[in-house]
Amino acid sequence: MESVTSNRQLDMEALKEPRGFLRCLQWFFAMLAFATCCDFSTKLGFDIVCKDNSQATTMVTTDITYPFSIDHNPPFKFGDSPPCGIKFGPKVKDQDITFPGDFSSDAQFFVFTGVITWLYCFASIAVYVFYSSNYSDEQKNYPKVDFVITALLAFFWLAGSSAWANGLNGIKQVSDPDNWIFTSQYETAAACFKTTNDTYVYTKIGECHATSRGHFGGANVSVLFGFLNFFLWASNLWFLYKETGWYKAKQDQANLGNVETDPY
Secondary structure (H helix, E strand, O other), rough: OOOHHHHEEOOOOHHHHHHHHHHHHHHHHHHHHHHHHHHEEEEEEEEEEEOOOOOOEEEEEEEEEEOOOOHHHOOOOOOOOHHHHOOOOOOOOOOOOOOOOOOOOHHHHHHHHHHHHHHHHHHHHHHHHHHHHHHHOOHHHHHHHHHHHHHHHHHHHHHHHHHHHHHHHHHHHHHHHHHHOOOOOOOHHHOOOOOOOEEEEEOOOOEEEEEEOOOOOHHHHHHHHHHHHHHHHHHHHHHHHHHHHHHHHHHHHHHHHHHHHHOO
16 A cells, blocks of 8 residues: 555656546536536427317326336326217226336446446546556556456447437337327227227227327437447557557567577
């Protein structure tokens, strides 16, 4: 502990080197990635219109927010008066409108990756700036640890970004009510169920149509930030590898071979 403390000195030059400069970029874009994912929200909505124009239209909406467990959203309750005065059949499990889809695991893994890499950037920058002599000593232990962790986090970014992109595609499907409100006869949105003849089972229903299919600009940006982070972390591996004892040993061996084969 004493030797580590004694080697502490401020060295801002490390941030001008590729490994330091890229680590600062990684810190910034990791923050953007998980922040845009957590901050993203949208909503879906649809109207249930009665054939009898004198009856009120039922407007159904729900918010879609992080962590995107849409099936945990509160159901839309009709109360004692179902829309258009319809009477649900005995097999209907839930007369209220419930919402499908749970994409929390994809989103939470992406955010977890962003947060741990953001924190690791703080730690590694501190080593670069305050313990640069330990980073560049003969044993080269710090660079090896840095290289292995960077490779692991690059893999996490690839996996997390792919998972979040897949989850976002599912959210887009659910946010368009036309994809699910006509297909469930006994739950979810039973009032809007259509037969194979494209007619409503409950004949008092005139039309069910989407009013909001969501907007996904922020979510799309977060996915792009995720893959950009993977590129940054993967690109940094070469610069970190050159700092390790593995690279140094390989270079020394190559130089020794050149000396032995030189006749002069």
